[in-house]
Structures are given as structure tokens and as C-alpha cells.
Amino acid sequence: MAVAKRGKILKKxxxxxxxxxxxxxxxxxxxxxxxxxxxVLTSGFEEGEVFFVGSEKCLMxxxxxxxxxxxxxxxxxxxxxxWNRRIGTQTLEQKLKDMALARLARIKxxxxxxxxMGIELSEEENTRCLNAAxxxxxxxxxxxxxxxxxxxxxxxxxxxxxALADKVYREVTSNVNPxxxxxEARIVTVRQILIKKADTDINGRRIEYTERMKQxxxxxxxxxxxxxxxxxxxDTLSDRYNEDTQTEYSFGRDAALPQIFxxxxxxxxxxxxxxxxxxxxxYHILLCENxxxxxxxxxxxxxxLNRKKEEVFSKIYDEFVLSCYSDLNTxxxxxxxxxxxxxxxxxxxxxxxxxxx
Numbered sequence: 001m002a003v004a005k006r007g008k009i010l011k012k013x014x015x016x017x018x019x020x021x022x023x024x025x026x027x028x029x030x031x032x033x034x035x036x037x038x039x040v041l042t043s044g045f046e047e048g049e050v051f052f053v054g055s056e057k058c059l060m061x062x063x064x065x066x067x068x069x070x071x072x073x074x075x076x077x078x079x080x081x082x083w084n085r086r087i088g089t090q091t092l093e094q095k096l097k098d099m100a101l102a103r104l105a106r107i108k109x110x111x112x113x114x115x116x117m118g119i120e121l122s123e124e125e126n127t128r129c130l131n132a133a134x135x136x137x138x139x140x141x142x143x144x145x146x147x148x149x150x151x152x153x154x155x156x157x158x159x160x161x162x163a164l165a166d167k168v169y170r171e172v173t174s175n176v177n178p179x180x181x182x183x184e185a186r187i188v189t190v191r192q193i194l195i196k197k198a199d200t201d202i203n204g205r206r207i208e209y210t211e212r213m214k215q216x217x218x219x220x221x222x223x224x225x226x227x228x229x230x231x232x233x234x235d236t237l238s239d240r241y242n243e244d245t246q247t248e249y250s251f252g253r254d255a256a257l258p259q260i261f262x263x264x265x266x267x268x269x270x271x272x273x274x275x276x277x278x279x280x281x282x283y284h285i286l287l288c289e290n291x292x293x294x295x296x297x298x299x300x301x302x303x304x305l306n307r308k309k310e311e312v313f314s315k316i317y318d319e320f321v322l323s324c325y326s327d328l329n330t331x332x333x334x335x336x337x338x339x340x341x342x343x344x345x346x347x348x349x350x351x352x353x354x355x356x357x
Contacts, residue, residue: 045329051101053326056108062158063336064148065349066100072343080340093338101333109321110165116320119167121160125357129159132356139347147341155349162353172316173309180301187252187296189289190265193237194244195221196282221276221283228273234287243282250293252300266291 045052048060074082074092087095114120121129133156137145145151197214199207209217224241228234238247255262258279268274268288277284 045327045332048332049329050333051105051326051328053105053108054112054324056111058104058108059154060332060336061149061154062104063100065150065155065158066103067096067336067338068148068343069349070096070100071338072345073348075342083338096338097333097336101328105326106317107161107165109317109324110168111161112324113317113320114164114168117168117171119164119171121163121167125163125167126160128357129163130156132159132352135356136347136349136352139345139352141344143341144343144345147343158349159353159357163357166357169309169313172313176305176309176312178305178308180304182292182297185252185297185301185304186266186291187250187293187300188265188268188291189248189250189293190268191234191238191247191287191289192244192249193221193224193234193242193247193285194282195224195241196243197278198280198282218276218283221285225273225276225285228285228287248289250296254304 046057046059050058050060050063052058074096083091083093085092090098133152136155136159137150137152195217197209197217199209201207220241224237227237251257251262251265253262253266258281261277261279261284264274264277265286265288268286268291270288270291272288274284274286274288277286
């Protein structure tokens with residue numbers, strides 16, 4: 001059952017969980033503003049130009065920084081075999097390409113937003129960007145620099161644009177500070193025994209049990225439930241009957257779980273045993289460990305706040321992006337692939353930014 005582990009956000013699988021897709025810009029040769037549609041005629045792209053949006057353009061070295069940083073991070077954790085994995089209909093390599101493109105498109109649009117809003121970096125912020133660029137460049141080997149095709153000016157500009165995007169986001173969301181109650185953010189911890197009524201094949205496809213098999217599963221769940229009510233040890237029965245890969249889970253009200261599972265968990269008291277809860281996974285019996293995890297609830301408040309900020313920002317961003325003309329150099333973009341050369345540096349472009357700014 002795909003439920004979050006204690007203190008974690010719910011995940012379906014290790015690979016898909018770490019793919020976080022940022023809002024992507026749809027590239028075309030048109031821009032819309034109000035009811036008007038205008039066509040931009042271009043004379044082609046400059047050498048190494050991946051895309052433009054408005055007056056901003058993105059060159060291959062910028063894409064290389066984002067892609068190579070992600071490649072190194074993935075291979076460090078999962079090894080080179082990770083590139084053979086597929087996420088839906090795409091390879092992980094294609095997902096990382098799309099993610100790099102989307103992130104950089106977002107940065108470029110936010111730079112245009114900054115100009116529109118009159119937002120600039122202070123002298124101190126510019127200095128920090130220059131320092132971050134020096135730290136990052138000093139961490140790179142000559143091979144790293146050649147692989148990405150970068151120079152100090154490129155990295156300095158990239159850090160300035162990243163910092164400017166940060167500043168725009170903070171400005172737009174500065175007044176978003178809703179009161180988030182303990183109940184709204186509450187995290188509960190339960191333990192469960194799951195008796196399945198379906199299975200999956202090696203490709204993750206669901207295999208339905210027959211009606212007789214489902215009835216047998218329910219009768220086992222009923223026997224386990226009766227034993228617990230009569231004082232049997234939960235751990236002992238879990239070791240014997242639980243068909244999930246784990247026993248303990250923590251989650252909030254917005255978890256991607258069957259609603260009946262969430263409602264049951266949030267209605268329980270510490271130490272209580274639930275009735276049998278039926279979901280598409282099977283038959284669950286819950287033991288409530290903690291109805292209010294203070295530390296995790298506080299952390300969840302921060303997540304909820306960030307989500308509300310993102311909702312406010314996305315609305316303004318989406319309206320602004322309609323006024324932006326954009327185009328993607330598809331011939332160049334389709335030719336971009338990962339070779340198996342990875343960066344030698346142990347410093348991430350993004351980590352250096354957050355450590356320095």
C-alpha cells in the first residue's frame with residue numbers, strides 16, 4: 001500500500017518520487033494577451049540558443065549546468081543503471097531534460113516579471129551571486145568546465161537570475177500568511193495489518209482476486225480483528241498476517257490515500273483498534289499510535305503554507321506568461337542527450353546557491 005512512512009511525504013516508488021516537475025512554459029511562436037493573438041516572425045536561432053521567451057534567451061551551457069547537476073546527483077544515489085528506468089512512457093533521461101527545460105523557462109519568465117515589477121538585486125545580493133559563482137567555478141575541474149561549456153560570467157549570470165527569481169517569488173507571496181490550525185495540519189501515526197484482496201504483476205499491473213479469494217482474505221482479516229479484540233499482541237499478528245511491506249505510517253488529511261482510510265485514522269484515539277477498513281488494496285486493521293505528532297504537525301504547517309504560496313504565485317505567473325512570446329529550438333533540443341560523462345565536482349550548483357545566499 002502506497003502510504004507515507006513516518007515523517008515522510010507519501011511516495012509511490014523511489015524513482016517517481018524524486019521527479020518533481022516544475023510548471024513548464026509551452027513553447028510556440030505565438031503569444032496571447034487578452035483576446036488578441038500576435039505572431040512573432042523570427043529569422044532563426046543563434047548558435048547554441050535552446051529557446052527564447054520574450055526578450056530572454058537560454059543557451060546550451062545553462063541547460064548543461066542544470067542537466068549535469070541532476071545527472072550527477074542521480075548517479076551518486078542510484079548508479080548509472082538508473083537511466084534504464086522508465087517513468088510512464090518516458091525514460092528518466094527525457095524526464096530530466098524536460099525538468100531542466102521547465103526550470104530554466106520558469107527562471108527566464110520570472111526575470112521578465114522582475115523587470116515588469118521593478119524588482120532588482122541589491123549591491124549586496126549581486127556580491128553574493130559573484131561569490132557563489134567563484135565558489136562553484138573553483139570546485140570544477142577543467143573537464144567539468146569543458147563538459148558544460150561554461151565560464152565565470154555564465155555562472156554569475158545564472159546565479160543572478162536565480163536570485164532575482166527568488167526575490168520575485170518572495171515579493172509576490174509576502175502577504176500570504178494564513179492561519180493554519182493544528183487540526184488542519186495534524187499528522188497521525190498508525191500501524192496496520194493489511195490482508196490483500198488484489199495483487200500486482202512484475203510490471204505493476206493490478207491482478208484482481210477471485211470472489212472466493214476475496215472472501216478468504218476477508219475471513220482472515222475478521223479472525224485477526226477478533227484476536228486483537230481478545231487481547232492478542234499486535235506485533236505478533238502483524239508478523240504473521242500483514243501483507244504490506246511495512247507496518248507503521250504517518251500522514252496528514254491531504255495524503256493521497258483512500259478517504260475511508262484517512263477518515264478512520266483521524267477518528268481514532270491513542271491505542272485504539274479500528275474496525276476492518278476495506279479499500280482497493282484490501283482489508284486494513286489499524287492501531288492508532290499517535291493522534292497528534294507535534295513535530296510532524298509543525299513541519300506539515302510549513303508544507304501547507306508553502307503550497308498556499310505556490311497557488312497564489314502560480315495564478316499570477318500563469319497570467320503573466322500568456323503575454324510572453326516564446327519558441328523552442330526543437331532541432332537542437334532533440335539532439336541533446338546525456339553521454340555517460342559525469343561531473344567530477346562534489347558541489348551542486350543549487351547547493352552552492354543556498355549556502356551562499
